[in-house]
Amino acid sequence: MIEVQNLTKTYGDVVAVDDVTFTVRPGVVTGFLGPNGAGKSTTMRMILGLDRPTSGTVAVNGRPYQDAVAPIAEVGALVEARAVDGRRSARNHLRAIAATVGIGDGRVDEVLELVGLTDVARKPAGGFSLGMGQRLGIASALLADPDVVMLDEPVNGLDPDGILWIRGLLKQLAAEGRTVFLSSHLMSEMQMTAEHLIVIGQGRILADEPLHAMIDRAAGERVDVVSPDGGRLAELLADDGVVVTSAEPGVLQVTGVAAERIGDVAAENGVRLHQLHTVEPSLEQAFMDMTAGAVTYRGGREDTPR
Known part of the structure; x- marks a missing residue:
């Protein structure tokens, strides 16, 4: 178990982590999410004792990690695979x-067999691809059969087969009663792997809840509609609570009304439909909604060097 209490880290006037409290429990794959610069890596480094907190405490299985008699048997960590x-x-x-x-x-x-590196085990690691280096880092984390596994961006560089493998491995480790804590920017992968999520933005905890609860709070189902009569259909659908947007002619994104009702309205009014597709709420949408006001670094044309 990992217990973080009122953890704060400042660099001069910059507050990287701001009074963070959470618990990562055994038997569950817990995902750690946040935009770039949110404080994820800094928090993970403080858990491992690689950075000293400005204030607050961290306990791994009831004590500071640096007090562990056999640290790599206590926590198997992947922070920098190329180290x-x-x-x-x-x-x-x-x-x-x-x-x-x-x-x-x-x-x-x-562990070389476990991560699929047996055939290249005697080759210099400097010649490994990004994915192979990632597998070696995971092998290092699992070497001492630790009770706690903490991985920062474990799928980085892995091919589809490797992603499927690490997904199964993490679920297996949690099923064995281990504490599994991982970060990732791949929302679709996190949605398929994690059961509980902790979201951080600008150094503060934004959410600490089960995956299904976060998705359920996302914006409601969206219906994508393709119709050569899109303009007319949008007028017919106009009602309280219904929102219709369009990124291009003949393509509508509709929220606030079910696909069945859209189909009925179109049929009743002779509107042609070429496509009608319900888009379920996703972790990506929930994450974007939650962190909209907590993004430190944004992309956009205004950021493009001239």
């Missing part, structure tokens, strides 16, 4: 870590 001597083979990299806590070569070979 490896590129001249060493993947196997020797893991053997060096294993030697610090008395883990034998058998376990090294076991």
Whole structure:
């Protein structure tokens, strides 16, 4: 279990993490979300004792992580996958870590097999692709069979097969009763993996709730409509609570009314329909709604260098 209480981190006048409190419980995959610059990585680094909090406390399984007798058996962490001597083979990299806590070569070979690196185990890690480097970082995190697994952007660089693999692995670890805490910018993947979500924005906690609860609070179902009579259909649908927008002629996005009703209105008034599709609420939409006022770095034409 990870317990964070009133955690704050400042850099001069900048407040990176602002009085953050949350608990990551065992047996559940917990996702950590937030826009760039929200304080995710800083929070994870403070949990691991890599950054010192300005104030507040962190406990891992009831005590500060730095007090653990065997730290990598307490928390298996992936913060920077490329933090490896590129001249060493993947196997020797893991053997060096294993030697610090008395883990034998058998376990090294076991985790290499687990992450799919057996065939390249004796090749220099410096020549690995981003995805292979990510697999090696995950192998390092799992080497000592830890009770707590904490991964920062674990799917970064993985191909579709690798993403499917890490999704299953994380769910399996949680099912074994371990504490699993991960961050990711891929909303679709987080929606398929996590059961509980903690959202941070501009250093403050915006949400701490089950995945389904967050999605349920998102904007209601949207219906996408394609019709050569889009303008007329929009007029017919105009009513209290119905919102119709259009990014291009003949294409409507409608909220506040069900697809069945749109179809009925079109049929009753001789309006041609080419497409009628209900878009379910998603984690991405819920996240965008929640963090709309807490984005530090925004893209846009005005930011493009001239």
